[in-house]
Amino acid sequence: MTQVKENSTQNANKIANIGACPVSYVMSKIGGHWKPIILYQLMSGPKRYSELKREIPAVTEKMLIQHLKQLQADNLVVRTAEQAMPPIVSYKLSDVGESLTPVLTAIAKWGFAQTGR
Amino acid sequence: MTQVKENSTQNANKIANIGACPVSYVMSKIGGHWKPIILYQLMSGPKRYSELKREIPAVTEKMLIQHLKQLQADNLVVRTAEQAMPPIVSYKLSDVGESLTPVLTAIAKWGFAQTGR
DNA sequence: ACAAGTACCTACCCCAAAGTAAGTAGCAAT
DNA sequence: ATTGCTACTTACTTTGGGGTAGGTACTTGT
Numbered sequence: 001m002t003q004v005k006e007n008s009t010q011n012a013n014k015i016a017n018i019g020a021c022p023v024s025y026v027m028s029k030i031g032g033h034w035k036p037i038i039l040y041q042l043m044s045g046p047k048r049y050s051e052l053k054r055e056i057p058a059v060t061e062k063m064l065i066q067h068l069k070q071l072q073a074d075n076l077v078v079r080t081a082e083q084a085m086p087p088i089v090s091y092k093l094s095d096v097g098e099s100l101t102p103v104l105t106a107i108a109k110w111g112f113a114q115t116g117r
Numbered sequence: 118m119t120q121v122k123e124n125s126t127q128n129a130n131k132i133a134n135i136g137a138c139p140v141s142y143v144m145s146k147i148g149g150h151w152k153p154i155i156l157y158q159l160m161s162g163p164k165r166y167s168e169l170k171r172e173i174p175a176v177t178e179k180m181l182i183q184h185l186k187q188l189q190a191d192n193l194v195v196r197t198a199e200q201a202m203p204p205i206v207s208y209k210l211s212d213v214g215e216s217l218t219p220v221l222t223a224i225a226k227w228g229f230a231q232t233g234r
Numbered sequence: 235a236c237a238a239g240t241a242c243c244t245a246c247c248c249c250a251a252a253g254t255a256a257g258t259a260g261c262a263a264t
Numbered sequence: 265a266t267t268g269c270t271a272c273t274t275a276c277t278t279t280g281g282g283g284t285a286g287g288t289a290c291t292t293g294t
Contacts, residue, residue, distance in 0.1 A: 022228030086240040106223040111139030203270040
């Protein structure tokens with residue numbers, strides 16, 4: 001899963017800021033390239049893994065799963081697997097994830113305003 | 118200023134998403150480590166370079182200036198220099214930068230809620 | 235028998251972002 | 265004279281996020 005090293009100056013700086021700045025904390029949870037995009041997609045309801053892939057064509061499978069796992073670990077999304085064949089795995093926002101909605105819509109709204117729709 | 122290369126697969130992917138996803142666009146403007154922190158600091162009013170340094174101890178001078186320049190280039194902050202000795206350079210949010218306030222406060226609010234104040 | 239679809243996992247590599255550390259110019263105070 | 269303050273600049277190194285490309289297990293359709 002491409003482990004994150006704990007001991008490094010770069011991480012130390014991040015962690016220091018996460019404590020001090022609320023914005024840093026949020027960025028550590030939903031920052032990066034793909035996380036906000038995935039969350040934005042999940043805002044419109046639960047989605048299967050393959051659906052997410054289809055709706056975010058540019059993402060590689062590695063990135064998708066990697067970030068879905070991180071989002072799970074951070075309790076922002078919930079994974080539900082039905083053991084069937086073919087397997088049906090769906091992801092949806094957790095309650096905490098749902099609470100991000102105003103944040104993401106505020107971001108999206110500003111984005112639309114700047115790009116002219 | 119550590120130039121950004123235009124031609125690369127990574128950038129191509131980013132640019133593709135910026136067009137498609139409003140959230141990606143916003144992340145390209147205010148994403149990364151330091152930009153949101155800097156903007157959050159400037160929300161409380163204009164600040165001198167040295168004040169920003171003091172209020173964000175973990176940032177290196179290189180990072181501070183680099184991001185301040187990018188924020189200027191993106192019309193999010195305005196730089197004002199009084200030629201005096203010692204020089205007085207202050208940075209403040211532009212009108213567009215001010216329009217980010219609801220976004221940043223939404224982020225900060227969520228951050229506070231998650232970390233328990 | 236084999237291709238196709240599901241939901242992953244893994245090893246390897248690249249490069250841009252971030253860190254480190256030093257230097258610059260101009261002036262003012264000790 | 266040298267230290268210190270301001271607001272930067274520059275060269276070099278590191279790191280980790282992301283890309284590429286393969287493999288897995290299990291089943292259904294042809």
